[in-house]
């Protein structure tokens with residue numbers, strides 16, 4: 001066969017860095033601070049709810065296409081309680097196979113080939129793949145250290161007559177940047193002025209430290225043009241369950257559902273019941289989650305600094321971005337490929353999240369959603385890098 005098997009749109013996307021680095025961690029026995037997943041499962045009563053659902057025959061057969069009514073209601077209640085956002089559970093909520101499918105379905109539904117989508121880089125890896133699948137073009141706007149604040153002038157300059165959407169992620173993976181109210185308002189202003197859609201990836205909405213998460217849809221004039229995406233993975237520490245959701249106007253949810261029904265149709269039946277219960281957990285649950293992670297952030301950030309990493313303190317997510325140049329490294333990819341052998345630790349080179357590889361060449365991301373003793377073990381291993 002002369003033609004390459006993988007189509008041109010996906011050429012170069014290869015294996016996701018998360019799969020590659022987790023496989024390396026397993027093969028080498030290294031401490032895996034690469035792929036972001038907690039090493040302690042979420043609340044026992046929520047796991048029990050999932051087990052009960054399986055054993056009592058709830059969700060073992062295809063659940064309804066838009067998601068079970070209990071979960072749609074719980075998502076709507078959560079948006080109302082946390083942000084004062086009112087959504088009709090029957091027409092304005094759609095349950096998906098994680099945020100990953102929600103974003104894919106949204107982009108495949110809303111984009112025409114040739115459309116441009118602006119996203120801040122570094123960006124989560126599935127964004128580039130989904131934009132490519134839709135035949136659209138990604139237009140990156142670079143966030144730069146030490147604070148990774150969005151450059152709103154550059155964002156404005158990036159808008160053309162072909163721009164269809166802004167794909168926004170706050171709290172931001174991998175940098176941990178959390179958009180301020182003023183920044184969120186400025187982005188909303190641009191979206192309205194240029195009649196753009198905004199897809200907002202809010203999977204880390206409950207992982208914010210001393211900051212406030214401001215959903216774009218809560219700003220004046222944004223509800224009708226915002227596709228809000230979130231999921232249960234991070235907020236409830238069950239990343240394998242893959243229960244996500246979209247909220248938006250009936251027209252938006254309809255469009256996304258049209259695509260979603262031909263991707264997975266439905267997913268995660270019994271887990272949907274458990275996540276409906278999780279979303280109704282008291283505020284204290286979410287506060288404790290964030291307080292616990294904040295302590296881990298502080299412990300791990302100060303340990304990395306002592307070793308000699310340049311550390312960019314995150315305001316949200318469970319990732320810390322560092323610069324390894326002070327340790328004498330010139331390339332983060334090479335650094336991460338050697339790290340399991342040198343130090344018995346796995347991390348993610350942030351360059352893979354950039355189109356402008358130079359901008360992220362020496363940045364390396366660590367996940368700190370691990371038990372304290374594991375973080376301490378990782379730090380003691382990384383100490384061999386100290387100069």
Ligand code: PMP
Pocket residue numbers: 097098099100101124169173201203230231232233239242243244
């Ligand atoms: N968006 C971002 C920014 C993420 O970090 C992740 C993490 N996996 C996802 C989306 C995907 O979420 P899910 O596991 O719910 O598909």
Ligand code: GLN
Pocket residue numbers: 016018019034035036037173
């Ligand atoms: N969101 C997780 C991360 O950024 C991993 C998700 C995945 O493996 N695709 O590390």
